[in-house]
Amino acid sequence: MNGVTIIQSGQVYEVLPVAEAGGRGLSPSNGYESLAIGASVRIIPLRYVSAQQIAGTLDSLKPVGGGIRVDATRNVLIAWGSQVDLASIADFVSVLDVDWLSGMSFGLLPLHVADANQVSLELSQIFLDGGGQPGAVRLVPIDRLNAILVIAKQPTYLEAARQWAVRLDQVSDSGNTVRVYSVQNRRAADVAKILGQLFSDGTSRPEAVDASVVAPGLTPTRTDTALDSSSGGDQGFEMGQQQPSGFNSSISNSEPNSAATDSIMDSPLPRPVNASNATTIQDLTIGAGLRARIIADDANNALVVLGSAQAHKTIESALKQLDVLPLQVLIEATIAEVTLNDELRYGLRWFFQSGDSTAILTAGASSAISGLFPGFSYLFSSDNVIVAFNALKKITDVQVILAPSLLVLDNQTARLQVGDEVPIATQSAVSVTDPASPIVNQIEFRDTGVILKITPRVNAGGLVLLDISQEVSDVVKTTTSDLDSPTIQQRKIESTVSIQSGQTIALGGLIRDRRENGKTGVPILGDIPLLGNLFSETDKTGARTELLVLLKSTVIRGPDQARAMTEELRRKLSEVRPENQENGN
Numbered sequence: 001m002n003g004v005t006i007i008q009s010g011q012v013y014e015v016l017p018v019a020e021a022g023g024r025g026l027s028p029s030n031g032y033e034s035l036a037i038g039a040s041v042r043i044i045p046l047r048y049v050s051a052q053q054i055a056g057t058l059d060s061l062k063p064v065g066g067g068i069r070v071d072a073t074r075n076v077l078i079a080w081g082s083q084v085d086l087a088s089i090a091d092f093v094s095v096l097d098v099d100w101l102s103g104m105s106f107g108l109l110p111l112h113v114a115d116a117n118q119v120s121l122e123l124s125q126i127f128l129d130g131g132g133q134p135g136a137v138r139l140v141p142i143d144r145l146n147a148i149l150v151i152a153k154q155p156t157y158l159e160a161a162r163q164w165a166v167r168l169d170q171v172s173d174s175g176n177t178v179r180v181y182s183v184q185n186r187r188a189a190d191v192a193k194i195l196g197q198l199f200s201d202g203t204s205r206p207e208a209v210d211a212s213v214v215a216p217g218l219t220p221t222r223t224d225t226a227l228d229s230s231s232g233g234d235q236g237f238e239m240g241q242q243q244p245s246g247f248n249s250s251i252s253n254s255e256p257n258s259a260a261t262d263s264i265m266d267s268p269l270p271r272p273v274n275a276s277n278a279t280t281i282q283d284l285t286i287g288a289g290l291r292a293r294i295i296a297d298d299a300n301n302a303l304v305v306l307g308s309a310q311a312h313k314t315i316e317s318a319l320k321q322l323d324v325l326p327l328q329v330l331i332e333a334t335i336a337e338v339t340l341n342d343e344l345r346y347g348l349r350w351f352f353q354s355g356d357s358t359a360i361l362t363a364g365a366s367s368a369i370s371g372l373f374p375g376f377s378y379l380f381s382s383d384n385v386i387v388a389f390n391a392l393k394k395i396t397d398v399q400v401i402l403a404p405s406l407l408v409l410d411n412q413t414a415r416l417q418v419g420d421e422v423p424i425a426t427q428s429a430v431s432v433t434d435p436a437s438p439i440v441n442q443i444e445f446r447d448t449g450v451i452l453k454i455t456p457r458v459n460a461g462g463l464v465l466l467d468i469s470q471e472v473s474d475v476v477k478t479t480t481s482d483l484d485s486p487t488i489q490q491r492k493i494e495s496t497v498s499i500q501s502g503q504t505i506a507l508g509g510l511i512r513d514r515r516e517n518g519k520t521g522v523p524i525l526g527d528i529p530l531l532g533n534l535f536s537e538t539d540k541t542g543a544r545t546e547l548l549v550l551l552k553s554t555v556i557r558g559p560d561q562a563r564a565m566t567e568e569l570r571r572k573l574s575e576v577r578p579e580n581q582e583n584g585n
Helices: 051-061 083-096 116-129 157-166 188-196 258-266 310-320 386-396 529-533 559-577
Strands: 002-010 012-017 028-030 041-043 068-070 078-083 105-110 136-140 147-152 177-183 204-210 222-227 247-251 279-284 291-299 304-309 328-341 359-360 376-380 398-402 406-409 414-418 423-429 440-447 449-458 461-474 487-500 502-521 536-556
Touching: 041 083, 051 068, 051 078, 051 083, 078 083, 078 440, 105 157, 116 136, 116 147, 116 157, 136 157, 147 157, 177 310, 188 291, 188 304, 188 310, 258 502, 291 310, 304 310, 328 449, 398 414, 406 414, 406 449, 449 536, 461 502, 461 536, 487 502, 529 536
Parallel strands: 028 041, 222 279
Antiparallel strands: 002 012, 041 078, 068 078, 105 147, 136 147, 177 247, 177 304, 204 279, 222 291, 291 304, 328 398, 328 406, 328 536, 359 376, 376 502, 414 449, 423 440, 449 461, 461 487, 502 536
């Protein structure tokens, strides 16, 4: 995975590039043993089907940096690669190595242009009209691979299906067609904007379209795109073109008239009727070549594309890379306020100088290591969070303000706020011609309290880069001017740290020093100037507290695509399995 592998040499594990690892440290295991750490060899015995025959269907699952070999004499498969790759291959083989496939010929036919489901229906009709025996050929479309698994009683049927699949895997010569792509993992409007920027040559300019000219349920965001084509001309788009993995697509049942669609493509975009209701769009015209019109349907989170077959093919290729399952990061935060007594008079930074951990001093928006006041961060190399809290509770008061758990997508921002919105006067105006006119103040609301913003970024190796903004603000009375508006005392740390998934980092250094004066005494007599001090007493109280934020980030990865494909194959094979086999006969 990620171009590297782990090789075990005795009690030492080496991390090497796949190209350099070769066969080092590979120990064979049978299909029923648990896999060792890193790359290994797995021997998979077959009971019902031929190893030579099943090997051809495994080309799409060939491991990166690994491979598959056939031992025809012992009827076994020898595969080597990572644990995930070997487990996927073993699951795939277990689906095909069943008794009812014994003596059958089967093969996997990949398609490049046409849709596997559509070609499967056409092949079934061809064999039915050709007078073939009922049940002589079984066709199982595999959507994730855009391929067809052909199971035949005779090898001749398998070869005939292969030849017909090549003939059907073509595009038509008609004009532009409409196709709808259901985006699975992102916002359709965001994908449409990226496609517009991707295929633009920089000469296009944004325009505005009134929302009233767009059909109900559709966003007015639209992109006109011209795509370069090696064929050089407009080509039609037939039903059954390849479906990209990660999103679904559907096509209109009838192809629109070529002249009509060409006139639509050449027509100018509607001009705004009411500028106040207008929405910015992109009108892209990219020289000579193919053109496509893209509309984002926010209601269904889909892309509606009008274009030729080659334009659809180019857009699908881009969508395969764009519409991928994003990673998620679980942020577990603990926000506590620690009272600083004599033992903690220098702050929590000095308290954390011992133990199995690493201290990292950071300041302001800089990620460079420094020792500037008031901020610091602290990385726990083990699960010592509870230990640290217990140690603090023994010497001072610790009050947990909040302990939330946030699940956020990779490269998205999570915001946590505990506080109030405070009105602040930002501008005052008074009439210079009428002395009796009132003063008019412009008021804005400002967020105060504890504000924490986190943006995680996960790399391929599982390292989590956290952009952290931590703010503590209090509302106090303004003493520096006569402005009738409160003052916001703000303490803020902005930093970028990198930690491994599952580690915990502590952020602190935001110290608050509260000083309050209280007066008690005899009523009336205590308010007499000069003599009032004899009948009253002034109390001065104060407290120093420090805010401590503990953050633990855990990367949550989606299911493996190869396993999902194997489960799909398992389900579809159960649908075409003979009834007598299902009943155990």
